[in-house]
Amino acid sequence: MAVGLDKISAVKNQYEKEWLSFHGVVGVGIGFTISNQVGVIITVLSDTQIFRDMFKKEIDGIQIEVQGGEEINVLNGF
Numbered sequence: 001m002a003v004g005l006d007k008i009s010a011v012k013n014q015y016e017k018e019w020l021s022f023h024g025v026v027g028v029g030i031g032f033t034i035s036n037q038v039g040v041i042i043t044v045l046s047d048t049q050i051f052r053d054m055f056k057k058e059i060d061g062i063q064i065e066v067q068g069g070e071e072i073n074v075l076n077g078f
Contacts, residue, residue: 003061005030005038011062012040024051026069039063 008030016028019042027043039062044051051066058064 003038007060008038008040008062011059011064015040015059019055022051022054033063033065035063037063039065042066043069045069 012028012030019025019028024045024047025042026045027041029041029043030038031041033039033041040059042051042055042064044066046068048066048068055064055066
């Protein structure tokens, strides 16, 4: 069953600040999970298994997935 983008955004917005407070978490966004479902993606710098064990796999029917990545520096105005 497909979940609406509004519901996915609501889950992301509710938890984003908390998740970003964990050392090593560098991003929280909406995207396609490994199972090709739209869900919330938590991007971490390293040791993804530790983070996968920390976070729920699903919240309110929304898939939550931890992925390894890199920190992105954004410059305002560019």
